[in-house]
Amino acid sequence: xxxxxxxxxxxxxxxxxxxxxxxxxxxxxxxxxxxxxxxxxxxxxxxxxxxxxxxxxxxxxxxxxxxxxxxxxxxxxxxxxxxxxxxxxxxxxxxxxxxxxxxxxxxxxxxxxxxxxxxxxxxxxxxxxxxxxxxxxxxxxxxxxxxxxxxxxxxxxxxxxxxxxxxxxxxxxxxxxxxxxxxxxxxxxxxxxxxxxxxxxxxxxxxxxxxxxxxxxxxxxxxxxxxxxxxxxxxxxxxxxxxxxxxxxxxxxxxxxxxxxxxxxxxxxxxxxxxxxxxxxxxxxxxxxxxxxxxxxxxxxxxxxxxxxxxxxxxxxxxxxxxxxxxxxxxxxxxxxxxxxxxxxxxxxxxxxxxxxxxxxxxxxxxxxxxxxxxxxxxxxxxxxxxxxxxxxxxxxxxxxxxxxxxxxxxxxxxxxxxxxxxxxxxxxxxxxxxxxxxxxxxxxxxxxxxxxxxxxxxxxxxxxxxxxxxxxxxxxxxxxxxxxxxxxxxxxxxxxxxxxxxxxxxxxxxxxxxxxxxxxxxxxx
Amino acid sequence: xxxxxxxxxxxxxxxxxxxxxxxxxxxxxxxxxxxxxxxxxxxxxxxxxxxxxxxxxxxxxxxxxxxxxxxxxxxxxxxxxxxxxxx
Numbered sequence: 001x002x003x004x005x006x007x008x009x010x011x012x013x014x015x016x017x018x019x020x021x022x023x024x025x026x027x028x029x030x031x032x033x034x035x036x037x038x039x040x041x042x043x044x045x046x047x048x049x050x051x052x053x054x055x056x057x058x059x060x061x062x063x064x065x066x067x068x069x070x071x072x073x074x075x076x077x078x079x080x081x082x083x084x085x086x087x088x089x090x091x092x093x094x095x096x097x098x099x100x101x102x103x104x105x106x107x108x109x110x111x112x113x114x115x116x117x118x119x120x121x122x123x124x125x126x127x128x129x130x131x132x133x134x135x136x137x138x139x140x141x142x143x144x145x146x147x148x149x150x151x152x153x154x155x156x157x158x159x160x161x162x163x164x165x166x167x168x169x170x171x172x173x174x175x176x177x178x179x180x181x182x183x184x185x186x187x188x189x190x191x192x193x194x195x196x197x198x199x200x201x202x203x204x205x206x207x208x209x210x211x212x213x214x215x216x217x218x219x220x221x222x223x224x225x226x227x228x229x230x231x232x233x234x235x236x237x238x239x240x241x242x243x244x245x246x247x248x249x250x251x252x253x254x255x256x257x258x259x260x261x262x263x264x265x266x267x268x269x270x271x272x273x274x275x276x277x278x279x280x281x282x283x284x285x286x287x288x289x290x291x292x293x294x295x296x297x298x299x300x301x302x303x304x305x306x307x308x309x310x311x312x313x314x315x316x317x318x319x320x321x322x323x324x325x326x327x328x329x330x331x332x333x334x335x336x337x338x339x340x341x342x343x344x345x346x347x348x349x350x351x352x353x354x355x356x357x358x359x360x361x362x363x364x365x366x367x368x369x370x371x372x373x374x375x376x377x378x379x380x381x382x383x384x385x386x387x388x389x390x391x392x393x394x395x396x397x398x399x400x401x402x403x404x405x406x407x408x409x410x411x412x413x414x415x416x417x418x419x420x421x422x423x424x425x426x427x428x429x430x431x432x433x434x435x436x437x438x439x440x441x442x443x444x445x446x447x448x449x450x451x452x453x454x455x456x457x458x459x460x461x462x463x464x465x466x467x468x469x470x471x472x473x474x475x476x477x478x479x480x481x482x483x484x485x486x487x488x489x490x491x492x493x494x495x496x497x498x499x500x501x502x503x504x505x506x507x508x509x510x511x512x513x514x515x516x517x518x519x520x521x522x523x524x525x526x
Numbered sequence: 527x528x529x530x531x532x533x534x535x536x537x538x539x540x541x542x543x544x545x546x547x548x549x550x551x552x553x554x555x556x557x558x559x560x561x562x563x564x565x566x567x568x569x570x571x572x573x574x575x576x577x578x579x580x581x582x583x584x585x586x587x588x589x590x591x592x593x594x595x596x597x598x599x600x601x602x603x604x605x606x607x608x609x610x611x612x613x
Contacts, residue, residue: 085567240564241564241570241571242571243564243569243570243571243574243596244574244594244595244596244599244600245591245594246591246592246593246594246595246598247594247595247596249591249592250592250595265571265572269571269575270591272575426572457572457575458572477550480550480551481550481551481552481553484551484552489570492551
């Protein structure tokens with residue numbers, strides 16, 4: 001029974017009373033999580049959701065989000081995790097693109113879900129998580145029971161109840177594409193089970209682990225924390241975000257956290273906040289993982305000083321295969337800039353433009369093969385063909401990462417740069433075209449170009465250059481506000497620079513390199 | 527709404543700063559003194575980094591990582607109490 005839902009069933013059968021989830025004051029055991037997932041699956045079936053349907057999940061990190069993921073899977077559906085800061089236009093686009101049948105959300109996000117569903121005819125049901133309340137109306141704790149009101153127009157339950165098998169679609173995870181339109185990465189149970197197993201093996205995760213997840217479950221990094229914990233029967237402590245380092249340090253201690261996944265922004269904040277002051281109280285903390293972008297050497301130093309007992313893993317990956325590589329922690333001193341070796345059970349190498357494997361030291365595109373490689377982009381054969389090409393065997397496809405790497409003489413990989421113009425800010429991918437399209441919708445904008453500037457906290461800060469129409473009175477603050485109303489938080493430009501014209505290249509295109517240099521040279525305004 | 531306080535001194539200074547640095551992105555939000563910044567979505571994790579830096583430089587307070595919590599930085603009320611206690 002090698003499906004994600006079977007992982008949960010096994011964990012619940014092995015240790016029903018074991019703590020599966022902690023969120024704020026609420027705690028849930030594996031037996032409770034398993035029962036809650038089954039209850040939601042039954043509800044979805046009753047509403048007519050069938051095996052293979054897509055169920056969108058619009059929830060912050062919460063017990064309900066975990067139930068929704070396993071409930072959708074148990075119903076035989078594929079889940080589509082969505083960032084809760086998504087705006088209505090994009091949500092409608094994604095729901096239509098994946099032809100979601102149902103959306104699972106909460107009271108706070110229900111209005112957004114309804115607004116977007118109005119433009120997505122496939123969506124027949126909106127379910128809102130409702131925590132069980134006791135007689136006095138207080139939320140019961142532990143909240144073993146969550147009900148799912150909503151979802152009108154009930155249909156007869158499907159006649160077939162056969163569960164999914166591991167070649168079935170398990171999830172579609174949307175990621176920014178360089179065209180500015182999000183692309184749906186399709187992953188089967190086999191893809192996700194393999195990737196989770198591989199990561200579990202190199203981290204040495206086990207049933208006694210307690211992982212603190214402050215990164216969103218809507219992105220694969222957060223999502224896999226849940227999948228991996230359920231795989232090994234460990235405990236996942238969920239936080240809605242990383243706003244208060246004091247809170248995170250308190251949780252590390254109180255919940256006896258053994259693993260903390262983070263991105264550079266998080267580790268930078270922890271380091272600069274002087275986390276070292278309390279680190280000696282954290283004997284349980286065993287591993288820290290970093291991905292999305294490289295840690296600055298000074299941050300590595302500060303983090304290791306603050307958490308001397310924890311092993312720090314530098315990793316690299318992309319949603320299209322979850323993870324490519326990790327650096328064994330004992331190599332960190334020798335190769336601080338490296339993201340290591342391919343994850344167990346996979347291969348990765350570097351090629352030149354003609355497709356020849358490059359010898360050590362050469363710079364070229366990183367190519368990946370293994371059971372973690374996605375099946376393609378949903379509904380987008382052209383984009384799929386750009387990333388996946390025929391592999392060693394007739395049935396196999398290899399992933400062209402689009403990222404430039406170098407390999408040292410012992411095979412360790414180092415990131416060199418991206419081939420496309422996608423930016424990475426706060427560990428999230430940002431397509432300049434997506435931000436530019438939103439800026440173009442604002443009144444008075446004649447031209448807009450978005451570039452990245454190196455930033456200690458963000459990795460790259462998003463900087464927008466805007467040329468107004470003749471006579472238009474534009475204000476940077478108003479344009480940032482416009483962006484905040486139409487883009488996820490991490491895509492909103494840190495700075496908007498108003499110009500009378502933009503530099504161009506000899507063939508008349510906007511000179512993005514010149515703008516990036518300008519952005520890097522101008523000190524951050526905030 | 528309604529109970530938006532004008533206030534003086536620290537409260538007025540901090541409200542002015544928060545309006546200038548964060549609230550302009552959210553024209554539809556009327557921030558009351560006890561509203562949680564995070565819940566309203568007006569300040570995110572990086573915003574809090576800026577807010578902490580502002581409090582440190584403006585009032586000359588050394589803020590320890592453990593003190594960066596909702597209880598001390600989560601709302602205007604919390605912020606004012608923290609600054610007045612530590613100044």
